[in-house]
Amino acid sequence: xxxxAKKKNTETVPAxxxxxKQLPAGNIAPFKLELLITIVEKNKAEFYxxxxxxxxxxxxxxxxxxxxxxxxILDYLGLADSDKSVIFSVVRSDRLDDIVYMxxxxxxxxRGGKGVAVSVPFTSxxxxxxxxxxxxxxxxxxxxx
Amino acid sequence: xxxxxxxxxxCIINAGYSETVMDAAREAGAxxxxxxxxxxxxxxxxxxVFKITVHPDKEVIMILVPKDIKDAVxxxxxxxxxxxxxxxxxxxxxxxxxxxGLQ
Numbered sequence: 001x002x003x004x005a006k007k008k009n010t011e012t013v014p015a016x017x018x019x020x021k022q023l024p025a026g027n028i029a030p031f032k033l034e035l036l037i038t039i040v041e042k043n044k045a046e047f048y049x050x051x052x053x054x055x056x057x058x059x060x061x062x063x064x065x066x067x068x069x070x071x072x073i074l075d076y077l078g079l080a081d082s083d084k085s086v087i088f089s090v091v092r093s094d095r096l097d098d099i100v101y102m103x104x105x106x107x108x109x110x111r112g113g114k115g116v117a118v119s120v121p122f123t124s125x126x127x128x129x130x131x132x133x134x135x136x137x138x139x140x141x142x143x144x145x
Numbered sequence: 146x147x148x149x150x151x152x153x154x155x156c157i158i159n160a161g162y163s164e165t166v167m168d169a170a171r172e173a174g175a176x177x178x179x180x181x182x183x184x185x186x187x188x189x190x191x192x193x194v195f196k197i198t199v200h201p202d203k204e205v206i207m208i209l210v211p212k213d214i215k216d217a218v219x220x221x222x223x224x225x226x227x228x229x230x231x232x233x234x235x236x237x238x239x240x241x242x243x244x245x246g247l248q
Contacts, residue, residue, distance in 0.1 A: 034242060037153070037207070039179050068167045068178045068206075084179060086207070100245045107246040118153055118209060118241040 031135040032093035033122040037086060040115035045085030051106065052089050055099045056136040060089040090134045150212040152238040156222055160202035162232035169225035170208050173217040178208040
């Protein structure tokens, strides 16, 4: 009975606060990072990069790419070309659900804004300052005082 | 957001052979892919030791596939565009956590 009561109490604590409490002292990597790969039409790349950046994302890079649909399919659909852009973004796992929800909504509603996004988990990062930059951990940066 | 499990196949191949890879992948059940241009960086010394010439112009092909057909797609790519072919391709897959926009 006592065990049950104790378990019930922990469930009322917000998940983030609970996770923070469980971290060992001196843990320098409290946030998991993932690489979000977003493939969109070339002319919508900046639009989506700006949207993703608004979710505490400090590092992104874009590269031109092309789809692999055959010429006859493009002609049949009335599409001019298959030029695309791939956006690689380093995102925090705890923000990923919000980003994916936002992207799903935009992919459905923005005209000519269809795309695909997948995320791949990071297993390691070199350098604590690089890590802090990637996960936007501003509290770890020393001030001027 | 999709609950089906997917994997992302990356195939690095000599420039000009992306259609070969995609034809093989489609036959194994893949729907489509995205091609990025890239540049290979194998060292000259390694090229001499292993007696291979690395074509610097490369293409990276990203193909998102359901996990259950991943092995079939990789095998098809290996057979049609592996290291023993003119495309000199290597391929690997990474697990993906979240996917969006596949419908």
